[in-house]
Amino acid sequence: MSDLGGHALALSGLTKRYGDFTAVDRVSLDVARGEFLTLLGPSGSGKTTILMAVAGFVAPSEGAILLDGRDITPLPPERRDFGMVFQGYALFPHMTVAENVAFPLRVRGLSRADRDAKVRAALDLVQLGFFADRLPKQLSGGQQQRVALARALVFEPNLLLLDEPLSALDKKLRAELQEELKALHRRVGRTFINVTHDQEEALSLSDRIAILNHGKLVQAGAPTDLYERPRTRFVADFLGKSNFLEGTVRAVVAGGFGLEAGGTQIVVALPPGIDAPSVGARSVVSLRPEKVALLLDGDVADNTVEGRIAGFAYLGAGFALRVDVPGLGEVRATLPAWKAPIAPAEGLTVRLGWAAEAAVPVEEDGR
Amino acid sequence: MSAAGRASAGWWWLILPAFLLLVVFYIAPIVQVLAISVTEPEPGLGNYERLFTSGAVQRVILTTLRICVITTALALLLGYAIAYAITLATPQAQGWWILAVLVPLWISVLVRAFAWVTLLRRQGLVNNTLMEAGLITEPLPLVWNEFGIVVGMVHYMVPFAVLPMLASMKEIDPRLLAAARGLGASRGAVFRRVFLPLSLPGVIAAGVLVFIFSLGFYITPAILGGGKTLMVAEWIGLQILDLIRWGLGTMMATMLVVAILVTPAIFSRIVDLRRIFGTGA
Numbered sequence: 001m002s003d004l005g006g007h008a009l010a011l012s013g014l015t016k017r018y019g020d021f022t023a024v025d026r027v028s029l030d031v032a033r034g035e036f037l038t039l040l041g042p043s044g045s046g047k048t049t050i051l052m053a054v055a056g057f058v059a060p061s062e063g064a065i066l067l068d069g070r071d072i073t074p075l076p077p078e079r080r081d082f083g084m085v086f087q088g089y090a091l092f093p094h095m096t097v098a099e100n101v102a103f104p105l106r107v108r109g110l111s112r113a114d115r116d117a118k119v120r121a122a123l124d125l126v127q128l129g130f131f132a133d134r135l136p137k138q139l140s141g142g143q144q145q146r147v148a149l150a151r152a153l154v155f156e157p158n159l160l161l162l163d164e165p166l167s168a169l170d171k172k173l174r175a176e177l178q179e180e181l182k183a184l185h186r187r188v189g190r191t192f193i194n195v196t197h198d199q200e201e202a203l204s205l206s207d208r209i210a211i212l213n214h215g216k217l218v219q220a221g222a223p224t225d226l227y228e229r230p231r232t233r234f235v236a237d238f239l240g241k242s243n244f245l246e247g248t249v250r251a252v253v254a255g256g257f258g259l260e261a262g263g264t265q266i267v268v269a270l271p272p273g274i275d276a277p278s279v280g281a282r283s284v285v286s287l288r289p290e291k292v293a294l295l296l297d298g299d300v301a302d303n304t305v306e307g308r309i310a311g312f313a314y315l316g317a318g319f320a321l322r323v324d325v326p327g328l329g330e331v332r333a334t335l336p337a338w339k340a341p342i343a344p345a346e347g348l349t350v351r352l353g354w355a356a357e358a359a360v361p362v363e364e365d366g367r
Numbered sequence: 368m369s370a371a372g373r374a375s376a377g378w379w380w381l382i383l384p385a386f387l388l389l390v391v392f393y394i395a396p397i398v399q400v401l402a403i404s405v406t407e408p409e410p411g412l413g414n415y416e417r418l419f420t421s422g423a424v425q426r427v428i429l430t431t432l433r434i435c436v437i438t439t440a441l442a443l444l445l446g447y448a449i450a451y452a453i454t455l456a457t458p459q460a461q462g463w464w465i466l467a468v469l470v471p472l473w474i475s476v477l478v479r480a481f482a483w484v485t486l487l488r489r490q491g492l493v494n495n496t497l498m499e500a501g502l503i504t505e506p507l508p509l510v511w512n513e514f515g516i517v518v519g520m521v522h523y524m525v526p527f528a529v530l531p532m533l534a535s536m537k538e539i540d541p542r543l544l545a546a547a548r549g550l551g552a553s554r555g556a557v558f559r560r561v562f563l564p565l566s567l568p569g570v571i572a573a574g575v576l577v578f579i580f581s582l583g584f585y586i587t588p589a590i591l592g593g594g595k596t597l598m599v600a601e602w603i604g605l606q607i608l609d610l611i612r613w614g615l616g617t618m619m620a621t622m623l624v625v626a627i628l629v630t631p632a633i634f635s636r637i638v639d640l641r642r643i644f645g646t647g648a
Contacts, residue, residue, distance in 0.1 A: 055549055077548045090546035094564045104550040107560070155551065 006034035006191030007158045014063035025215040038194045038202040041212035083152030084161040091136040098132040104155040122154040162194040234365045236286035243287040262327030269356035291358035292333035301353025312344040407614035414618035431599040435581040438520040446528030454536040480590040511593030519587040528573040535569025
């Protein structure tokens with residue numbers, strides 16, 4: 001498959017209303033050429049509606065969809081030249097694998113010889129050359145998923161749209177196909193737009209993630225940016241796990257501030273580009289559980305608290321602790337199991353510590 | 368036999384009454400009809416010889432087949448359009464559509480046949496309207512011929528064509544149609560390449576059902592054919608009731624039974640009948 005480079009897509013003030021209900025609320029987003037973008041959000045966040053609007057199945061109430069700067073909002077789906085992998089794959093049950101993959105070429109009126117060559121190349125791309133003459137129902141879920149991918153890519157589409165492509169697979173297969181999908185993206189070099197509610201999938205696959213909630217775009221950025229510097233409480237909570245410490249700002253210095261939360265003094269370092277809060281203001285910081293360490297006697301940290309273990313879970317790779325800290329409430333911490341300094345037990349008093357850079361101030365989400 | 372085996376064998380006695388009822392009132396008469404066809408008026412296959420020698424017998428069979436094929440084709444065509452419209456309709460509208468399809472089934476076939484006579488006869492509504500509009504000067508021969516029979520039979524058969532086709536259309540995953548459009552197919556191509564092939568099992572089921580049903584039709588052809596165009600069922604009645612030629616009548620009845628058994632057998636080789644008639648997964 002030749003690499004023609006991807007195309008750039010832009011959403012400008014995209015809005016979709018169903019009666020009184022606003023499914024998508026003024027979403028503006030740029031997708032760069034060749035980028036793998038994931039729309040991530042809980043169910044009902046509007047992510048699928050956005051994808052369907054991009055595909056042409058849903059007409060936006062307001063706003064525009066631009067492909068390389070050209071307005072494609074009024075085009076019907078068959079005129080957009082977008083490949084799409086549907087949830088549950090939507091393979092045609094009455095056609096063989098090869099006929100399924102040939103379908104987009106057939107409706108475009110390609111000659112038989114051209115069709116055969118492209119179908120073979122597409123099936124080789126997903127390593128399904130041997131299965132060309134099987135019917136979809138004779139394939140496993142993972143194989144069906146790859147047929148759907150081959151069918152969506154065979155006509156060298158402007159854009160590949162993926163609607164929860166891995167949700168029907170079991171966990172192990174999902175991880176495997178995530179890697180394949182990522183490698184495929186690198187090989188074909190096209191623009192991919194993926195929709196999912198699975199935050200791990202989003203983190204591992206995407207160049208960029210757009211997080212949606214209640215139809216609004218909350219934050220978009222590279223996975224590491226979103227994970228390390230969530231802008232709002234929702235983002236911190238949805239992407240990974242997080243402790244939230246709420247308190248009053250007591251002191252502001254260059255590059256950081258001091259927070260009093262439940263009688264505990266906490267120092268927070270500010271990442272560059274984030275304005276310091278003013279003294280006396282309420283502030284919430286997000287603290288990832290894996291950044292909280294269990295301290296032994298003599299260990300030091302920027303912030304330390306003491307509490308009792310309220311509960312713990314052994315997860316194989318690590319321990320997940322819930323520690324009751326007087327004044328702060330429950331603080332969650334995860335420790336790598338193989339080098340846990342102590343054997344956790346309920347009721348045990350422990351000292352927790354974390355660096356000033358570990359906590360990030362977040363905004364409360366307005367409704 | 369083990370105790371469990373005896374116990375389960377005991378349950379079979381419970382269906383004995385139903386079995387006897389079927390033998391006495393259903394299988395025995397059919398066997399008797401078969402027997403008469405090779406014993407009257409004299410033992411032998413003389414009646415069946417008429418299939419190859421008698422022009423009248425052949426004409427009746429050909430007329431019946433022709434009318435049945437035309438009726439089946441038209442009923443499928445109309446039924447497909449209706450089933451397609453119902454599939455695309457909103458759930459509320461679907462209820463009304465299905466009611467509209469079913470209501471004619473509840474009206475007596477006799478009433479419907481006579482209704483068509485009043486519409487189609489020389490001074491009927493259709494001819495009068497056309498003549499007053501000046502489109503024709505002479506009344507068209509719309510009834511008491513094959514045309515009239517086909518009209519009446521198609522009207523009767525459309526619901527039987529709609530229901531199996533509707534069932535198979537409803538099984539089609541709407542995402543497949545969206546997927547086809549997303550992959551670049553126009554509305555026409557989506558219908559031709561995806562919807563039509565996926566609805567084909569229902570079309571074949573409806574075709575078999577309507578064709579078999581049409582073969583033995585009696586009242587509608589008798590009334591709308593006006594005794595001039597004879598189909599098999601009416602011909603059998605004529606032989607047995609009016610001409611008292613039991614041998615010939617039962618021979619034709621046997622042929623009808625054979626045709627009814629053979630038609631699904633042929634189609635079961637083409638498609639999976641269990642899928643069509645809904646047993647199994």
